[in-house]
Amino acid sequence: MGQKELKVAFLLALRSLQRGSRSSAILTVLIIGMCFTNMIFLPSMFSGIGQSITKQLVDYEVSNVLVSPKSGAQYITDIGTTLDLINGMPGVQRASPQYSKGATFKYRQRVLGVSVRAILPTDEKEVSPVYTKMVAGSYLGEGDTGEIIIGRPIAGDASVRQEDEFQPSLGGVRVGDSITIEYGNGYTKDYRVKGIYATGWSPVDSAAFVTWTDMEQVEGKTLDKADYITVRAKPGYTEQFIKNELLAYGVGVNGKVQTMTDLLSKSIGKVLQSFAIINMVSLIVSIIITTVVLFIVITIKTINSRKQIGILKAIGVDKEVIMHNYGFQVIILGILGIVLGIIITLVLAAYMSVHPIVTPEWSATLYITPWDLMINSVILFIAAIVAGYVPAYQVSREDIQTAMRA
């Protein structure tokens, strides 16, 4: 099969598509485009959800490395020394402790159970982006006492009746309002709401933050323990490097050191595995649909052209040229379909970046990488070629008399 033969096969394919049935060609391209979109949409959506959950876990829960109490212990103790040690290590941007205490919030006639988290605001700002998510008022200052920031779901909306609320709230607290907080140890205090935030991450939005100093007043003593310490790595340092450093410096004696990856594999690993199974099913179904559709399209084309194929062979056109003619038609339709699919997918991705899917637990956009586009394009392209060449091969082998009599 030389260059001349391929050139003739390509010319026949091109002219057939240009001057043959336009509607058939357009519909075929549309089907391939839709199959491509189907192949990439669901996996990208699940990737988006996975990315969203991962990002929110990192931002609001565990950061890059989490130091938690050892098995059997309730708190990490000797927190002052531990923080000094961690903050002095190479690669560590900042470590921030959190200490939570259950409390009952009272505002007008509303009563609500909320977990109050104590933080060191300056350190926490380097570890978590909650301070960038203020929707009203401002973030906590280092020395603030008697002031609290709360999540928007806790603050509630005054225009929504209590029985219509999705989750219980204080019914419309605004910045500057005073709420009474009764802690589990019986300590009761009035707080001024300094700010209201909304991160989109439900566990944080359903909590409230006070300063470490304030919590020490609640506890009535210096607070030298924490529920956990989140550690942010400096750019260029890996989580594993930080973990190894922490263990090397003996932090592991006082607490359990885990990277974000360690934690993710435990927390959402099963979810991601389930997503992968659904993705595989979706991919296989799309490939089968594309293959079958193209097989039918090319089979119909060849059946309708049997007489012409016979004549081409009669005038000296080799069967390989005839086979590649249909092969090139499938390649052209496949490329156009894939390009259409990429355009549809990118338009959907752009739309969803502006209008993400939002749930109380997470928000998600399409997460598409060039590699995803490339690998799906290659898979679909191969499927299209197989689907096109099989009927083309069969018809090109038919003897001239049989073909011409069709």
Add this chain to the structure above:
Amino acid sequence: MIEIDNLRKTYHMGNVEVKALDGITLDIAKGEFLGIMGPSGSGKTTLLHMLGLLDLPTSGRIVIDGMDISKLTDYEKTMFRLYKLGYIFQDYALVPDLTVMENVSLPAMLRKDRNEDQYRKDSHGILQKVGLCDRRDHLPRELSGGQQQRVSLARAMVNKPEILFADEPCANLDSENSKVVLELFREINESMHQTIVMVSHENWHKEYFHRIVYLRDGVLDPARNQ
């Protein structure tokens, strides 16, 4: 040019055996314009298809230009058809998605001894000869039956074949267009010393043929082939 020895072709239609050709022996000389005539079902088209390597005989031998064609492989037969033979069919058999120029150039494009300039020049020349140069960018459906058959003739002649086979080329044409096509055949035969084998059942075509062989029931009709 063509030697046919005891050529037989038998078709099986269920349990019925049909002898389409039943022992044809015939020689065709170079430059001859041979007419094959006979009633329907006499085996005219079958004989033409055997000679044109479009079908395989059940037995017998065909030698073209000194070559026993039964010894050729499938690919060699394709190349033989491309380089040495030209065909004209009853229904023109043009590729509907190609223009006149592309249809005519198609066999020439595949020849390894022709470059693009050569086959364009050859196609242009033969289109001028059949009087359709001004229609070279039209599609077949935009032409009349007579014009389409002239394109078919140009396509068959573009490679300057040794033998031109025509299977009732005027069957779908009115007498005026038939005459135009037959005159072209005659002109090509005389000016290029082109061997032409043509199947026909029109008596008035006889005047164009150098020689006529009559077939009846798959054999040469002894009464008419004196």
